[in-house]
Amino acid sequence: MIFDSRLILYGLLLSNGACQLHIKNYCPLGWERRPSLFISPVQCPLALLVSLQFLEALEESQSEAIVSVIEVGVPACCGVFLVMLDKNETQGDSTELHELYCDSVKDFTSAAYSMATIAGLTMAVNVKEMLQSVTGLRQQAQCNNQLLASRVSLHKNSLETRRQPVCSRRHSVVMNVTTTHSSSPAVTQTLSEQSNQSRNPDLATVLVSEKLGDGGLDILRKVSNVDCIYNLTNEELCAKISDYDALIVRSATKVTRKVFEASKGKLKVVGRAGVGIDNVDLEAATELGCLVVNAPTANTVAAAEHGIALLTAMARNVAPSDSSMKSGKWERNKYVGVSLVDKTLAVMGFGKVGSEVARKAKGLGMHVISHDPYASADRARAIGVELVSFDDALARADFISLHMPLTPTTKKVFNDDTFRKCKKGVRLVNVARGAVIDEEALLRALDSGIVAQAALDVFAVEPPKGGDSSFALVQHKNVIATPHLGASTVEAQEGVALEIAEAVAGALAGDLAATAVNAPMVPAEVIAELTPYVVLAEKLGRLTVQLVSGSAGVKQVKVVYKSSRDDGDLDTRLLRARISKGLIEPVSDAIINLVNADYVAKQRGLKISEEREPADGESGVPLESVSVTIQDVESKFASARGDHSRSITLEGKVKDGVPHLSKVGNFSVDVSLDGNVILYRQVDQPGMIGKVGSILGEDNVNISFMSVGRTLRGQAAIVAIGTDEDVSDATIQKLKELPAIEELVFLRL
16 A cells, blocks of 8 residues: 555544544545545554554654644544655555454554543654654553553643643652543553553652642652542542542542541641641541641732733723724724823732732822721831821722721622722722722712722632622723733742642651641640640630731730649640730631641731749649730720730630639639620629620520629629620620729620
């Protein structure tokens, strides 16, 4: 059989994995089929394999042909490979070629599945080099199916979205191909065999269930056996997870309690390649002894850049003017923008992203102010940012950029009241959390002109749906909207891969991870002894921070443990961590635990000092009391001041296993910390308890505990009331209006 001019091997990958091969001849007038050779369908997922076998036959005639896979189509269940051979004349016999194919198909079957990862890429290789690789693959397939790496040069500009996931270690390739039809059972078996044969039994095993950058994979491969199996269902993940020591996910994989239970104690670390951990059951992870780590810093620059991009695009009407141009219009006068130079930008939230936005805005010539109760004054001064109160920031800002976490305090913090405090014509950017804005209120502010424009990357409902406020904002003429692209850059994704890989590798080596988001398992006997004191420590921190007034934030905290035990007999790290948790979490979305408490506190400029006071009690009781003092702050409740006018002190004890508040400032009280707390100072006179009780009863608030502390008879008294329910602002106001009450605060636990 003679093939003149160019030979085209046209392989068609059918939906069932079958492969049909046709030989076509190129003529000046077009394509003509030469039906002299037809290979019946075989169970082989890659037509390229068949092409390689014919190239081997061509090698016998000393072909110097150049192979170029010039187009690959990857629809749901079909791929087409066009292989062009620069060959003037090749002689052969179809029967011999068919026999060659049938003889080698057994050896090549397993290789085919791994070679399938080439699908979706454009490549160019020399025939001789490919034939050498084919020969090597054939030899390795005959010897335990181990593969040599094919010498394929992949073009850098291939479309990444068309490439199938690849993860290799020691020349093995593990792949999960998703089609509209079920995968062949043979594929699953072959992949499993390859993975097991390439594993080093002395190393930990890591499952990567979603796409991760090559840099991160390289780090993991140095210290562990790595399998990349993408698009797993929850059932498939549960079936596989007991083989792995670590699991790395992004946002799509749901790591539920079932997954942790299915691991049967094998899973030690879950790495979330990103910040949010909503898709990981932290409670189950902690309960079953699995450490969860994330990558919170790698996307900082990307998010800040996107914030600045939205800021400038909004100011110069980039999106609407582009749309106008594309519709054939030329409307220069309609899209006159505003300058950024000398304008005031209020950065609401001065964390990693907020401070980076501030730095970049300063470079644009803007005057930057910021509100964040936990911002470091030194860091703000270094950037040239003025820290101000919340209301002051609203009143002065020409532009507002939101970078605050979503907490109960910040949810819908930008509402009708907030917008009324803003300059008319203010412009708003949000790359933080959609729910910090009351979207209905923002729509009203846009319609009224209070807010001239808004640039939004995040929404309360994602993706926005027709009929909801998020969708209405997207459609508003004065809104620029992007689909949550804050962290979506090539560099950020690679940075996240490196950060999470380092965290997982360190955790597998036994190192404490600074980015851990849950506590490691604590011995049962220690938990049994410290549990009530741990609860007390967190509640004291949570109560104390709510008494802080002003925008200066908490910087210095002193903790005093009163105990009869020796220093070596009481490990206070867990207590300190829970105090940090109580101090920080009410005003942040950070998750604090034993592993990351010191790290997070340091990042926020919070210094916690610890002291020990001897107690006369028996050493069988770990602690007699714990006191928390926040130093150098103003107090919302003057009676909580300690020995100094600019400090707040609360003390607590454990009674019968229940945490109690035992001291407010210098006043002794005794109230169970089993709910919310009302603290007030009153003139010590008869009838006050009844009046307060009546007002609370009218609001259907049940009093669980009440304690009165005073210094001298007839002078001021401190009253602490425990409530089961939340207390409305109206009821709090009624209590404050009682003539004998001098000050009052409501503290939520």
